[in-house]
Amino acid sequence: MAQIRQGPSKDPTMSLQAVSLSEQIARHLSEQIITGELAPGSRLPENDLAKQLDVSTNSLREAFRLLEKQHIIELQPRKGARVCEVTDKQVRDLYDFLFMLLSGLAGQAAARWQPGDIEDLVEMLPQLEQHFMNNDMRSAHKLAFHFVEIATRRFAHNRYLASNILNLIPLLKRYSFIALQEDISEFDVSLQIFKRLQVNVVSRNVADAEADIREYGENQCQIVLRAIAKRNVA
Template identity: 30%
Template sequence: MDFNAAPCLAEQIADYLGDLIIRGHLQPGERIQEVKVTKELKVSRGSVREALLLLERRYLVQNVPRKGAIVATLTHTDIRGLYNLLGCLYALLGRDVVETWQTEEDLLPFDALIAEIEAAAFANDSDKLFCLSFGFSNVAKKLVGNTFLNQTLENLRPVFSRIYYQIVNHDPNELIFIADFLKKSMQLVRARAADENRELVKQYFERQCQVALSLYPDLGQTDKKIIS
């Protein structure tokens, strides 16, 4: 019999609070009151504290001495740094997909997801497209099987999700752009055009960074180019 360990209570609490942050129900700088969360979820204060530590590692919460946990604020420097890294990591993932796939059967899951993503984009279903986009990258990670790359991307997923959720809900045209990008990327993967795909991914993240910067207030950081 297989043993499937259920997520610990602290992880469940962290996922719940993290989703509230990602979807904007908890705003940057807003204090997360341990007592309030304890009462609302009917859990122990120790589990809530452990969950807040997990959220800090996910870059969603800051634990401030004598003040407690607050929703992390993303500066323009943070956003540029994140997208600089994401552009490099996803370019590596794309290269590995080009080098790894062997038969058309390997690419069928991508094709199915692209069809669903296009349908969600044309239906202006931002929530569905948001989820399917990460499903697309999950299929790529599974195909490639690069443990270290996969774990790094997974560690960055919560903070990336927070920005990405705002982007897909910002403008319906963004949904079409994302669907078109994924479709073009898969065409290049099929053609084993690794260099062209790398450039496409780089341009995609450069553009999305600029959209993200327009959605978050400038806290006074000096402008820097995202990807050199």
């Protein structure tokens, strides 16, 4: 397992600002959970993991607390940390709640954007399409969520809305990655919705922008549920 280096990440899709060591550890472990390298139910032994990452147990514990807040891991008394399981109810709850928030965010963006607010986001769409054409799904996945994180910080205009969305983004990344593994055409559908969303936001069409996000969530949720059903049968 790679060591964690102190200092901010140089990867623009992973860092919007300088982050603490515990945040870097949390991101590192989160990425392994999202991609399935750390499987559902996996134990995260504190001492062994601290040695592997060459970090203090205090920094690791703080990272664990961040990941627990994001619903990526659970901390069990006297048993330590383990990766959260993936169940139908958890998936439905996440998509129902988070996409209610994201649809409102899309509506705010459509209603309130000003010159300079959306140009960089618009420029990301050709990059997303290029990743898809190159069959580079991991890069596309990262860029799509970089888009969401920037949009959240820029358009939420409410600290509680922004905090709720950003805390749940890692869990959505995890489920979205499952959807991508289940059906690669899911990203093509998502890309088309992103394009439509861009048109509706630029045109200040609030209702349609909100509907685009709800459609995206409903479509992806069903794909994740199908993937879980297949895993349970296997």
